[in-house]
Amino acid sequence: MNIRVSNRVAAGLAAGLCLSVVAGCNTSSNQTPTAGAVRSSGETAPTDLQLLCASKAAEELQVTGGNVLPVSSMPSGENAYQVNLTFDGGQAVCVIDEAGTVQSINRV
Numbered sequence: 001m002n003i004r005v006s007n008r009v010a011a012g013l014a015a016g017l018c019l020s021v022v023a024g025c026n027t028s029s030n031q032t033p034t035a036g037a038v039r040s041s042g043e044t045a046p047t048d049l050q051l052l053c054a055s056k057a058a059e060e061l062q063v064t065g066g067n068v069l070p071v072s073s074m075p076s077g078e079n080a081y082q083v084n085l086t087f088d089g090g091q092a093v094c095v096i097d098e099a100g101t102v103q104s105i106n107r108v
Helices: 002-028 047-060
Strands: 068-075 080-087 090-097 102-107
Touching (some): 047 080, 047 102
Antiparallel strands (some): 068 080
8 A cells, every 4th residue: 555655656657757847847937048148139140151150161261170150149230130250269240241250250
């Protein structure tokens, strides 16, 4: 009899834990990103433009190994995006238009 009661209690605790985890996920998804968050802007550059910026920055800045990664992006003026990049030894900002033309690359 004690084993059955213990199993029921354990099952009840497990079910309660699962429900609290699910409830926690639902409330956190309703939160608005804070300023400075990677995706604080509602609009980001398309992935292909971010990767193009990273590739061009690796060439222009002569990054050893070519490992330049986009970390965030946002609109920059009309029909253009600012892409923030990181690499071993520094960071850079790339501005690229919607057609894929890199307008500038600057170390920061």
